[in-house]
Amino acid sequence: MTTISTYTVPVAEGKYPTVFHREFLVEQRADPTYTVQPQSTTIPPPTQSALLLKGVGEKYTLVTDHAIPTISKKDEILVKIQAVGLNPVDWKGPAYNFGIPALPWINGRDLAGTVIQVNDENSRVHVGDKVLVPSTDYRDIRKAAFQEYAVATHFNAARIPSSSDVHASASLGVAFVASVLALGVSLGLDFRGSRCPGPDLQDVLEGLDVEGIPGDIRGECFASVAEGERLRRGDWVAIWGASTTTGYITLQLAKLAGLHVVCVADIARHGARLHQLGADVLVDRQDTERAVDIIRGVTKGKLRYAVDIVGAETAGLLERTLDDTIREDGSHAHLLGLTGLPKERKPGVVYHTVPIKLFHTSPVVGEKMVSWLERLLETGALQLPEIVRHEGGLSSINESLEVLRQGSVSGKRIVVDLGL
Ligand SMILES: NC(=O)c1ccc[n+]([C@@H]2O[C@H](COP(=O)([O-])OP(=O)(O)OC[C@H]3O[C@@H](n4cnc5c(N)ncnc54)[C@H](OP(=O)(O)O)[C@@H]3O)[C@@H](O)[C@H]2O)c1
Known part of the structure; x- marks a missing residue:
């Protein structure tokens, strides 16, 4: 027999009940894909x-007396962190002074762990679920990964199937978000026709109130790619930096959607993996002039x-590989830079950045993305990064x-394993 006992305590604002599930058993879930640990929370x-x-x-600096973050909104959950994935921004931010809203601050963008508290009985994730969370909302210190407990929203948390390793799952969140938004929003790729179908984010955006999207990403979300210029099945795309975690995910999503992909990387080191993930053409990154020639030749x-x-x-090298003519139908070439773009602009090229904050500012978009990620992991359609x-633990992160x-x-x- 299945037992569950819940009790309700008021949260600070007294607006929503906080629900702690004291006991829960595996049998409660009809879906065996997600293992719920038979434990007391x-x-x-x-x-x-x-x-x-x-x-x-x-x-x-490691401190041991920091207050545990508290959930304050209906959509929020509390996660006990088990593993933290490290991103370049975790050292670049402090070194070059960006992405630090105040001091002292807590950083960390990728975490995986166990949900120990939810604030809404209808939450799409439940107490006991193992989740991975891409913490893109770095201005909210409660959501940072370099701590034992973090707040997240249920629409930014993807349940980890029991077939996936929790630590490996801490590796891909931010990379997945960046890849999906780059291909699906900035370049307009419709993922509905993918092997393991995903969302058409351009279509999702059409249904959203423009005013609800932060002003600095509205252009990229609503006006970056005309309908006739959207990236489509059968198109070629070149990825420079394909051996990055973001590159591995971008390559896989592009292949699932039926694109042809040219990958630029250190082929001696990463060629086998990129080939295994479906790269159509591998170009070595060492001789950059030759790489530009090869991409132009192949395409x-x-x-x-x-x-x-x-x-x-x-990004400037990639720009030179593009056919930058404005065609008779008015279409352009499209260059997206995750880490910078050339200063000089060409009229025949549309330049894109990735509207990363769309993930946490739009619950609809966030939920579509994490739901798709769950399906990609469940079906094995997406391979986790090595x-x-x-x-x-935390003390070893420096x-x-x-x-x-x-x-x-x-x-x-x-x-990094937090040993919890
Ligand atoms: N704008 C955003 O919101 C956003 C989101 C996600 C990521 N990013 C940015 O995207 C970049 C990648 O992030 P990540 O986490 O995916 O990186 P990562 O996994 O840490 O990338 C490491 C890889 O980068 C490769 N690399 C280094 N220099 C290279 C070069 N000159 N040409 C080609 N490959 C090179 C290395 O290849 P080798 O083995 O050959 O050295 C290594 O395999 C970072 O700058 C990150 O800040 C931005």
Whole structure:
């Protein structure tokens, strides 16, 4: 027999009930895809360990008496963090002073763990679910990954199927969000026809109130790609920096949607993996002039879409591979830069950035994306990045970020186990 006991306590604002499920059993779920641990969920203690950034250019400082974040909105959940995936921004932000809203601050963008609290009985995730959370909302310190407990929203949390490793699942969140928004919003690719169908985000956006989308991403969301210029099945796209975690995901999503993909990377190191993930053409990154020539040759000088995941310089190289004529139908070439774009602009090229905050500012978009991610993981349609697992918890993150900064872990994501 299945038992469940719940009790309700008021939250600070007294607006919504907080529901803690004290006991729950596997049999409660008809769907065996997600394993619910037969455990009691403990109400968290008032304080936790966290890594604080106290000054620009400084290392993170471990503190053990930081308040556990509290949920305050109906959509929110509390996650006990088990694994943290490290992103380049985790060391670049403090080093170059960006993405730090105030000091001291907590960083960390990718986490996986167990839901221990929900604020809405109709939440799409439940207490006990294992989830991965891409924490793109870095201005909300409660959502940062470098702490033992983090707040998230249920529409930004993807349940991890029991077939997937929790640590490996901490590696791909931000990369997945960036890839989906780059291809699906900025370049307009409709994922409905994919092997493992996903959303048509352009269609989803049409149904949204423009005023509800932050002003600085409205252009990219609503006016970046004309209907007739949308990236479509059968089109070619070039990815510079294909061995990045974001590149691996972008390649896989592009192939699922039926695109032809040229990948630029260190082929000796990463060619086998890129080939296995379906790359149509592999171009070595060492001789950049030759790489430009090869891409132009392979695409017969007609390439119209390119994604750079390295920086402004390589985005400039990719720009040279594009057919930048404005065609009779008024269409352009499209260049998207995740880490920078060339300063000079050509009239025949539309330049794109990725509207990353759409993921957490639009519940509809966020939910479509995490629901698709769940299906991609359940069906095995998306391969998780390879990881290097670092033990040692929060106190070891400074050391792990130094390893990341030096680039010695190449083609893999470092995931730190929090030992909880
Ligand atoms: N705008 C956004 O919202 C957003 C979102 C996600 C990511 N990003 C940015 O995208 C970039 C990639 O992020 P990530 O987390 O996916 O990276 P990552 O997994 O840490 O990338 C590591 C890989 O980058 C490759 N690489 C380094 N320099 C390269 C070059 N000159 N040409 C080609 N490949 C090169 C390395 O290849 P080797 O092994 O050959 O050295 C290594 O395999 C970062 O700059 C990140 O900040 C931006």
